[in-house]
Amino acid sequence: MRRIVVLSGGIGGARFLRGLKRAAPDADITVIGNTGDDIHLFGLKVCPDLDTVMYTLGGGIHEAQGWGRADETFTVKEELAAYGVGPEWFGLGDRDFATHIVRTQMLEAGYPLSAVTEALCQRWQPGVRLLPMTDDRVETHVLIDDGVGGRKAVHFQEYWVRLRAAVAAHAVVPVGADQAKPAPGVLQAVEAADVIVFPPSNPVVSVGTILAVPGMREGIASAGVPVVGLSPIVGDAPVRGMADKVLAAVGVEATAAAVAQHYGSGLLDGWLVDTVDAHAVKAVEDDGIRCRAVPLMMTDLDAAAAMATAALELAGEVTAA
Numbered sequence: 001m002r003r004i005v006v007l008s009g010g011i012g013g014a015r016f017l018r019g020l021k022r023a024a025p026d027a028d029i030t031v032i033g034n035t036g037d038d039i040h041l042f043g044l045k046v047c048p049d050l051d052t053v054m055y056t057l058g059g060g061i062h063e064a065q066g067w068g069r070a071d072e073t074f075t076v077k078e079e080l081a082a083y084g085v086g087p088e089w090f091g092l093g094d095r096d097f098a099t100h101i102v103r104t105q106m107l108e109a110g111y112p113l114s115a116v117t118e119a120l121c122q123r124w125q126p127g128v129r130l131l132p133m134t135d136d137r138v139e140t141h142v143l144i145d146d147g148v149g150g151r152k153a154v155h156f157q158e159y160w161v162r163l164r165a166a167v168a169a170h171a172v173v174p175v176g177a178d179q180a181k182p183a184p185g186v187l188q189a190v191e192a193a194d195v196i197v198f199p200p201s202n203p204v205v206s207v208g209t210i211l212a213v214p215g216m217r218e219g220i221a222s223a224g225v226p227v228v229g230l231s232p233i234v235g236d237a238p239v240r241g242m243a244d245k246v247l248a249a250v251g252v253e254a255t256a257a258a259v260a261q262h263y264g265s266g267l268l269d270g271w272l273v274d275t276v277d278a279h280a281v282k283a284v285e286d287d288g289i290r291c292r293a294v295p296l297m298m299t300d301l302d303a304a305a306a307m308a309t310a311a312l313e314l315a316g317e318v319t320a321a
């Protein structure tokens, strides 16, 4: 299992990756990061999931929060607010602003997002190869009630951060994904992988958005290597985030078994559920996906490393079968 490819969202994916690095210190890890959460604010391009992976693995993350920078200050945000310039609901700190300024400057100079991400990682040295899923613009929008009898689409960040996912999501649309091309190196990494891992990231707005880029699903299914995933749903509720809300929008129950079935045996060879969901193992295996129940709460680095070890062992079992 030397070459490992991981499809990652933000916090859950980043913490899992930290465990994976500990569990497989000699592995060559490529991370394909979701960019559907990206947002343009104050003229700057913000890539929350790429930055969360980069800061987490590079030692700059705000640990308790899981996103943004440690030791952050908010002077720029306060000054913008004093000018009446928002949105005030999105917490961009001063240190984080610097990342978005560098990124935007490089994009405006003509570099693709993949090259910009590589340049930012020169500083953070995450110890993995971090690739955006695409260099093209993709933006996840969520369809909600507009309060006057109709419906409207809002940016995913507005749904999650401003509305706290407190209203029903009727549909989730990765706008632009159908026209997007995988970023340079993405399909090559999938083709060269010894194992492909879906970490406990959101199956709809994180892994699902990556899979929506044309060529991704086919590339993974035809890679001929074990594809193993870890359930982000434990005891019928998301470990964090709003997976239940967006799963409902795509007609999938918020259970560990239903998420495995949503990915399907055409894509997934192995699936880890938490020990509290051990009753789901049989249903998943009946669907042709090898399934094991292990602790899936990433309470600390040791727990994340144990999860990564279990995922690699499951991949080994699938290969041997």
Ligand SMILES: O=c1nc2n(C[C@H](O)[C@H](O)[C@H](O)CO)c3cc(O)ccc3cc-2c(=O)[nH]1
Pocket: 009, 010, 011, 037, 046, 047, 048, 049, 051, 052, 067, 068, 089, 090, 091, 092, 096, 157, 160, 161
């Ligand atoms: O709940 C919040 N999450 C914030 N996040 C996290 C983000 O909204 C989501 O958790 C991810 O997009 C989901 O993966 C940020 C991430 C960044 O990289 C930069 C700024 C923010 C700001 C917020 C915020 O104000 N509130």
